[in-house]
Amino acid sequence: MTSTPRVPPNQQLVRSDRWPLVGETAPRIEETPWRVSVTGAVKFPLSWSLDELTAWGLESRTIDIHCVTRWSKLDVCFEGIPLATVLAKASVQPEAQFAIFRSRSDRQHATSLPLEFARRCEALLAFRAEHRPLTTDHGGPVRLVVPGRYFYKSLKWLECIELAPMDQLGYWESEAGYHNGADPWQEQRYMAPALTRHQAAQLISARDFSGRDLRSISAAGRDLTGLNARGALLRDADFRHALLHNADFRQANLSNAHFEYADLRGADFEDADLEGANFLGADLRQARLRAVSLVGASFATVTPENVRAATARMDFTTQIDPQRLSDLTDEQRAVVESALRYGANAP
Ligand SMILES: Nc1nc2c(c(=O)[nH]1)N[C@H]1C(S)=C(S)[C@@H](COP(=O)(O)O)O[C@H]1N2
Numbered sequence: 353m354t355s356t357p358r359v360p361p362n363q364q365l366v367r368s369d370r371w372p373l374v375g376e377t378a379p380r381i382e383e384t385p386w387r388v389s390v391t392g393a394v395k396f397p398l399s400w401s402l403d404e405l406t407a408w409g410l411e412s413r414t415i416d417i418h419c420v421t422r423w424s425k426l427d428v429c430f431e432g433i434p435l436a437t438v439l440a441k442a443s444v445q446p447e448a449q450f451a452i453f454r455s456r457s458d459r460q461h462a463t464s465l466p467l468e469f470a471r472r473c474e475a476l477l478a479f480r481a482e483h484r485p486l487t488t489d490h491g492g493p494v495r496l497v498v499p500g501r502y503f504y505k506s507l508k509w510l511e512c513i514e515l516a517p518m519d520q521l522g523y524w525e526s527e528a529g530y531h532n533g534a535d536p537w538q539e540q541r542y543m544a545p546a547l548t549r550h551q552a553a554q555l556i557s558a559r560d561f562s563g564r565d566l567r568s569i570s571a572a573g574r575d576l577t578g579l580n581a582r583g584a585l586l587r588d589a590d591f592r593h594a595l596l597h598n599a600d601f602r603q604a605n606l607s608n609a610h611f612e613y614a615d616l617r618g619a620d621f622e623d624a625d626l627e628g629a630n631f632l633g634a635d636l637r638q639a640r641l642r643a644v645s646l647v648g649a650s651f652a653t654v655t656p657e658n659v660r661a662a663t664a665r666m667d668f669t670t671q672i673d674p675q676r677l678s679d680l681t682d683e684q685r686a687v688v689e690s691a692l693r694y695g696a697n698a699p
C-alpha cells in the first residue's frame with residue numbers, strides 16, 4: 353500500500369489545540385440583517401437569510417487547513433451548507449466561468465475560484481467548526497471553507513457570491529501577490545516577482561530597500577551588509593546565504609522570506625512580520641527579534657526521527673521575546689529555547 357502524504361510540501365503542523373488567526377479579525381459593523389446572495393451571471397439574483405440557509409440542514413466535513421504562511425491543521429470538523437448546493441439553486445448562465453466571493457468587511461475583502469472548481473471542490477459555507485458556532489474572528493457567522501487550496505481562498509464573513517465571465521483578483525492575491533491558483537501540493541504560494549532583474553540589481557547595490565514593495569526579490573548570496581530595509585514589503589524575498597550583518601528590518605513584512613544560511617549577526621527585526629520565514633542555518637547572534645510574529649517560522653529542520661539539522665546559530669546575545677516563541681510549533685520552540693540557553697549550535 354502506498355501512503356499519500358497528509359501535509360503538503362514545506363508546511364508544518366500547528367499544535368492540535370491551536371488555530372492561528374490570520375488577516376482581518378472582525379466583519380464590518382452594520383445594522384442590516386446578514387444575508388448571503390448570489391448575483392452576476394445568473395437568471396435571477398437570489399439571497400437568503402442565515403436562518404433560511406441553515407434550515408436546509410448542515411452537512412459536516414472534515415477538512416485540512418493549509419495556510420500559505422506554512423502552518424497546517426489537519427482534520428478540522430466544519431459544518432455548513434455545501435457551496436455546490438448553493439450554486440445548484442442559482443440558475444447560473446453559461447457565460448459564467450468564475451465565482452467571486454465577497455466579504456462583509458471594511459476593506460471589501462474578496463477572493464475567487466474557477467466555477468468548475470467551485471462546483472466540485474466540496475467547499476462549505478461553514479457555520480460551525482469543531483462542534484461550536486464559528487467565532488467572529490474565525491469568520492463567524494458564516495465563512496467559506498475550501499479544501500485543497502491555501503486558506504486565503506477560505507473567505508471569512510461571506511455575504512455575496514458573484515458569478516462572472518472574467519476572473520477578478522482577490523484582496524490577498526493582489527495586495528500580497530499570493531498565487532491565484534493556491535494549490536498547496538504544487539506550492540502555488542506567490543505570483544512571479546514584480547521586479548525585473550535589472551531593477552533588483554540596482555536596489556541591491558544601493559543597499560536601500562526602505563519602504564519599498566520588493567516581494568519575491570532575489571538577493572541570494574549578495575553582500576547587503578548594513579542594508580536599510582525598514583518597513584519594506586519583502587514577502588517571499590530570497591536572502592539565502594546573503595551577508596546581512598547589522599541589516600535594519602524593523603517593521604518589514606518578511607512573511608515566507610528565505611534566510612537560510614544568511615549572516616544576520618546584529619540584524620534588527622523589531623516589529624517585523626516573520627510568519628513562515630526560514631532561518632535554517634542562519635547566524636542570528638546579536639540579532640534583535642523584538643515584537644515579531646513567528647507563526648510558521650522555522651529555525652531548524654526537525655525530521656520525523658527528531659533529528660535537528662541546520663539549526664540557526666543563536667546564543668544569549670540573540671534577543672527574542674520569550675512570549676513570541678509560543679507562535680512556533682513545539683519542535684521549533686524546543687530548538688530555539690535550547691539554542692538561546694546553551695548557545696552556538698554550529699552545524
Ligand atoms: N474576510 C477575510 N477573509 C479571509 C482573510 C481576511 O483577511 N479577510 N484572510 C484569509 C487568510 S490569508 C487566511 S490564512 C484565513 C485565516 O482564517 P483564520 O483567521 O480563521 O485562521 O482566512 C482567509 N480569509
Ligand SMILES: [Mo]
Pocket residue numbers: 374419420421503504
Ligand atoms: Mo493565509
